[in-house]
Amino acid sequence: VSAMDWTPLKKVIDENESFLISSHVRPDADALGSELGMRAILLAMGKTVSIVNASAPPANLQFMNPAGLILKLNDTVTKATIPQHDVVIIVDTSAWQQLGSMADVIQASAAKRVVIDHHVSSDHMNALELKDVESAATGELICEAAEELGVTLDSDVANWLYAAIATDTGWFRFPSTTARTMRIVAKLMDRGAIPHYVYNLVHEQSSLARVRLGGRVMARTQIDAEGRLAWIYADGRDMAETGAVPSDTEGLVNVCLTVGGAEAAFVAVELQTGQIKFSLRSRVPHNVAAVAEQFGGGGHKLASGATLPGPLPAAVERIKAAFLNMLGTDPAVPADA
Numbered sequence: 001v002s003a004m005d006w007t008p009l010k011k012v013i014d015e016n017e018s019f020l021i022s023s024h025v026r027p028d029a030d031a032l033g034s035e036l037g038m039r040a041i042l043l044a045m046g047k048t049v050s051i052v053n054a055s056a057p058p059a060n061l062q063f064m065n066p067a068g069l070i071l072k073l074n075d076t077v078t079k080a081t082i083p084q085h086d087v088v089i090i091v092d093t094s095a096w097q098q099l100g101s102m103a104d105v106i107q108a109s110a111a112k113r114v115v116i117d118h119h120v121s122s123d124h125m126n127a128l129e130l131k132d133v134e135s136a137a138t139g140e141l142i143c144e145a146a147e148e149l150g151v152t153l154d155s156d157v158a159n160w161l162y163a164a165i166a167t168d169t170g171w172f173r174f175p176s177t178t179a180r181t182m183r184i185v186a187k188l189m190d191r192g193a194i195p196h197y198v199y200n201l202v203h204e205q206s207s208l209a210r211v212r213l214g215g216r217v218m219a220r221t222q223i224d225a226e227g228r229l230a231w232i233y234a235d236g237r238d239m240a241e242t243g244a245v246p247s248d249t250e251g252l253v254n255v256c257l258t259v260g261g262a263e264a265a266f267v268a269v270e271l272q273t274g275q276i277k278f279s280l281r282s283r284v285p286h287n288v289a290a291v292a293e294q295f296g297g298g299g300h301k302l303a304s305g306a307t308l309p310g311p312l313p314a315a316v317e318r319i320k321a322a323f324l325n326m327l328g329t330d331p332a333v334p335a336d337a
């Protein structure tokens with residue numbers, strides 16, 4: 001049984017004919033799966049639907065854009081050529097800024113607005129808000145809506161919604177994963193979702209160069225500050241000899257942070273320009289956004305980045321000094337605790 005009352009959504013769908021669905025910039029599997037799930041619901045109810053986003057799906061999620069049915073603004077469609085719609089349904093975000101260039105389009109439209117989301121941060125969008133911050137994924141909400149609206153999902157949609165929920169829960173590892181999540185996933189499997197198939201498509205498509213680079217650089221993981229800082233580097237020779245590209249270092253910094261006792265981590269990557277690109281990570285209470293800002297970079301408190309001039313050893317020393325300062329001056333508990 002859904003915690004959400006889906007009656008208002010049913011009413012909006014019944015009273016309108018044409019729908020536009022959109023989601024956040026740099027769409028992830030939850031954004032795309034929720035859009036495709038909502039599309040399936042609307043098609044089953046005899047409506048016309050288009051999906052338009054500000055940015056294209058990433059390379060590893062192309063299976064979630066069959067026949068190019070997810071349109072990209074200012075590419076396959078423009079503000080002037082977006083199909084006519086009575087209602088716009090925004091999924092997996094409630095923040096104007098997250099909609100990128102679609103925000104202007106939606107704000108300029110007279111269409112009724114619906115938001116289906118599970119994020120805490122929220123703008124007033126003058127919309128019918130169907131929001132549940134207890135949901136592990138917007139995909140969960142779409143599954144519940146389908147059930148409440150009496151729509152049976154086919155196996156393609158089941159796989160897309162499975163991808164939405166699996167990725168937003170870190171493959172069911174995050175604390176957001178509930179028994180409700182697992183019940184919904186079981187129903188998706190009944191409809192034809194195949195977990196190993198989805199996992200393979202999303203996560204098991206690395207290039208040989210990427211795996212070889214990862215092994216080579218992880219093998220020389222360094223620790224400092226009695227193990228509180230873990231770090232690695234990939235220099236020009238590593239990249240050339242493995243055939244890897246800078247994006248092949250994505251995720252390695254998170255592996256560094258899995259070293260027991262590590263409170264912070266960084267990865268230094270030598271670019272072809274000679275500049276050194278740093279990815280920085282930390283655990284609470286340390287703030288690597290502040291470290292990145294010292295070098296003209298930025299990001300989030302626990303995940304940030306900065307690019308420094310080379311050579312590599314000098315850049316590493318500067319970043320390491322900033323990390324040691326952060327670890328030494330940030331109390332592990334607030335001073336007044």
Ligand SMILES: [Mn+2]
Nearest residue numbers: 030092138168
């Ligand atoms: Mn989500």
